[in-house]
Amino acid sequence: MDAATAHDFARKLIDEAHALSGDEAVALIESHIAHNYGLLSRDPVVKAEGPWLHLKSGRKIFDGVAAYSAANLGHGHPLVREALKAFLGSHAPTVLGRFLPDPWLALFGRKVTQMTGFDKFLPANGGVEGPEAAFKLARRWAHKVKGVKGTPNILYASHCFHGRTLTVTQMFDEDEKAAREGFGPWASGFKRVEYNDLAAVEAAVDEHTAAIIVEPIQGEGGINVPDEGYLRALIELGRRQNFLVIFDEVQTGWARTGELFAWQHEGPDARPDIMCIGKSVSGGFAPVSGILANDALMSLLGPGSHGSTFGGCPISSCIAYAALHAIEEEKLVQQAQEKGEWLMERLQELAERAPRIKEVRGKGMMFGIELTKDGPDGHHFTELLLEKGAIIKDTHHWVLRFTPPIVAGKQDLEFALGCLEEVFAGQTAGA
Ligand code: PLP
Secondary structure: OHHHHHHHHHHHHHHHHOOOHHHHHHHHHHHHHOOOOOOOOOEEEEEEEOOOOOOOOOOHHEOOOHHHOOOOOOOOHHHHHHHHHHHHOEEEEEEEOOOOOOOOHHHHHHHHHHHHOOOOOOOOOOOOOHHHHHHHHHHHHHHHHHHOOOOOEEEEEOOOOOOOOOHHOOOOOOOHHHHHOOOOOOOOOOEEEEEOOHHHHHHOOOEEEEEEEEEEOOOOOOEEEEOHHHHHHHHHHHHHOOOEEEEEOOOOOOOOOOOHHHHHHHHHHHHOOOEEEEEHHHHOOOEEEEEEOOOHHHHHOOOOOOOOOOOOOHHHHHHHHHHHHHHHOOOOHHHHHHHHHHHHHHHHHHHHHHHOOEEEEEEOEEEEEEEEOOOHHHHHHHHHHHHHHHOOEEEEOOOEEOOOOOOOOHHHHOOOOOOOOHHHOOOOOOO
């Protein structure tokens, strides 16, 4: 195809998208896309910049969820955008298949291992592929290194969230009907323990235990922060009892909690055997995820053991390489620490004046605002907040998740705080 035809199509494509009315866009989504998500708004997002989303109606709203922490760098970070434009302009290959080497994966691989301190990275796409690959690696280790006879067990925590594939669907709490119902039977070899309860782990571990998977702070489960020392103690227990520790940093990673990874709050002794990453590793530009581990472990996965057509493809690698640079250039960890401290103070002050706020918890720029149960639930407040101009989304009915883009300026954050103030201050219990 000649360049002029392609250029003409590209221009028309943007015009066509912009010409759709809000109602038309929603109607098309509802008639052609599976209804596995409920829509919070019927006003489509047509532009996104930093922490702001621009809607078809002309409204501008604050993204207080940062695409579930995939947009820690904000939307459309200029460094990643420019890198992507240059990549496309250079006619670099976008996808090849991993049997062919390319310089983009080479650069990304070096960068991601340098920044995380692990020997090797196994690239994938969606976040859930991290835990899936980690389970395969842990089982292979259990069979080949630990010498487990029969089924190796992997422990997981109550209230956890590791994604939506069949293996991890069984990990939802029993009362999570929409997530669990009708999807059984479950894969064997998985066992539940209470989150933040070391004694429960000790009691569950036996000679069949391959690994435990834990979120260093639970996101979907309601921003649950474990006791100081829990993560380090898990690692120590793993060493003593000969099982692997997997930390799922898909949501907590890349500065969200005020360290590059949340386990780092507990020092170098809290380093896991396997770490899952995703979301902001690409600055929100593409699905990029994967697992990190040291050579002794990762060498158990040779050719043919695991793979993905798009995992580690050149375009994703270029994007992720640029995003990791942006995370460093922006001093994102420092930003999350400073703004996080300031925000926590402001949110605590608000909580004192707002009877419906039971507790504010979190770390860095990851906050959970827990509501009392004597009135409308979190979804009601999410809708009110959206009316005011901010997305601050409910999880588990009674907790609002507030995880704004880390690059959001103080003025932007003041806007979000103002929305919370209007919705909560002066609310009386039961209102
Ligand atoms: N693990 C954690 C801790 C998550 O929070 C998520 C998504 O929210 C996932 C895994 C799954 O990521 P994805 O939705 O990209 O598959």
